[in-house]
Amino acid sequence: MPIGGILFTASMFLAGVALFYFLPERAFNIATAVASLGVITTWGVLVFCQTRLRRTGHRSAFPMPGSPYTNWLTLAFLALVVLLMPFADQDQRVAFFLIPALAIAIAGGWLAVRRRRPS
Numbered sequence: 001m002p003i004g005g006i007l008f009t010a011s012m013f014l015a016g017v018a019l020f021y022f023l024p025e026r027a028f029n030i031a032t033a034v035a036s037l038g039v040i041t042t043w044g045v046l047v048f049c050q051t052r053l054r055r056t057g058h059r060s061a062f063p064m065p066g067s068p069y070t071n072w073l074t075l076a077f078l079a080l081v082v083l084l085m086p087f088a089d090q091d092q093r094v095a096f097f098l099i100p101a102l103a104i105a106i107a108g109g110w111l112a113v114r115r116r117r118p119s
Contacts, residue, residue, distance in 0.1 A: 004113070026091055033085070033095035037102065044078045047071050 020027040050064060051071045064070055085096040 008109075029089075029091040030094050033092050034098060034102070037082070037095060037099065040078050040082060044075060047074045047078075051075075 016027070016031060019030060023030065047064075048071075050060070051068055053060070054063075054068060082096070082099075085092040
C-alpha cells in the first residue's frame with residue numbers, strides 16, 4: 001500500500017492550502033519557485049551522473065555535445081540560477097531560503113525508506 005506517497009501528497013496539498021490562505025496573491029509564484037528547485041536538481045543530477053559515468057570509460061549512444069566541458073558549463077549555469085534566486089524577487093527569495101528545509105526533508109525521507117528496505 002503506497003501510504004508514504006499518499007501522506008506526502010496530502011501534506012503538500014495542506015501546505016498549499018495554508019500558503020494560499022496566508023499569501024493568496026503570492027502563493028502560485030512561491031509554489032512555482034519552489035518547484036523550479038526540483039527541476040534544477042533533477043537536471044543537475046542527470047548531468048553530474050553522466051559526467052561520472054563517462055569517467056569510468058562508458059560511452060553513451062547519446063553523448064552530450066562538447067562533453068565534458070559542456071557538462072561542467074551546464075552545472076555552473078544551474079548553480080548560477082540558484083545563486084541568483086534571492087536577488088530576483090521576494091517569491092524567489094522564499095524558495096531560495098527553503099533550500100535547507102527541502103534538503104533536510106529529502107534526506108529524512110531517504111533515510112526512512114532506506115531503513116525499511118531489506119539489506
